[in-house]
Amino acid sequence: MVLWELFHTFFYMGFFSFGGGYAMMPFIEAAVTKYGWMSSEQLTNMIAIAGMSPGPIAANSAILIGYSTAGISGAIIAAAAILLPSLILVLIAAAFFVKMHHNPLVEAMFYGLKPLVTSLIIFAAISFAQSNHLVAINGSFRSISLWIIFVLSLFALLKLRWNPIYVIVLSGLIGITLYS
């Protein structure tokens, strides 16, 4: 039953997976809430591990969610489910539409799709900020220090052009120093 839930969630998601892993977070969050697979904090941890690993973040998240809800078989089912749409669509495209990206209709679709993918990622940022208590500001040490970590992370990514993986690792070390 869980395996079937995992399969159809990620199979379906695979057909709409435009614009990199973080655009898929609203899909993943909706499914995790619907089936009660894990808490939103656990989900954010999974996303962090997915971001630290090589490979696409959407597929990595699927593997991790599959593994934590149903073990190895869950991981395999989730990975197969998210890869299958790519396989099907690549085969169709390779057989019929090799010059598809020059098609005016496809270009027009992407003209509207890309800004919407941006909305998806902004939406993901808002809901992750909410579920990780970033918006609930009070004067406590924890709340203030978390805001500082947030600003420093953004600074490292945008201005210092750090690789996100370094940001995650360093942030983890800061967390151990401050909160344990």
Added chain:
Amino acid sequence: MKESWKTLIEIFWTFFKISPVTFGGGFAMVPLIEREIVEKRKWLDSEEVADVFALSQTIPGSVAINCATFVGYRVGGVKGALAAMIGVSLPTFLIVLALGASYLFIHDHPKLEAAFVSIRISIVAIIIYAAIKIAKTAIVDKTTFFITLTGVPVLFFVHPTAAILLGALTGVVVVFSKKRMGYKHKKKKDPATNPDYFMGAGI
């Protein structure tokens, strides 16, 4: 028959080797694929590879995986596509699984919990960074800005799928009605030569 098995194993092995360097799912792999596929193996020429890259972004899913699957199909048909897909996915699958298993094994440890308190906040920053990066290529005029702006509140009420379909539909309606009214739709640069086009690549 023996010959085809040899090709399949070659395809599998080529992408198996490239796979672990594809942090973030795509762009890092592009020069490596070019070197392996065009220069070393001579499976495709560089013009064909440019087409494969462009098409891989048009298809949902990771650019790296789509690209590998595509090249695999060109070289070895459907079996080749499957060999390439498994080859490019297997190493990262195993690494992710190992990391996930060790996380679940020790996630109750107070030090790891403390680390993740901070990491979760950084993830929010990384997602915002991803949004900014993609906005730079997606928001090219007032219309696209408007789509992004209305898209966010809309997502609180409709499923992401519906939003994606609405976005694509809006794009088609806007572009074609502008054309009908005589506006000229600005043509973007060739995606293969413009790395910014790689949507969300590297993140």
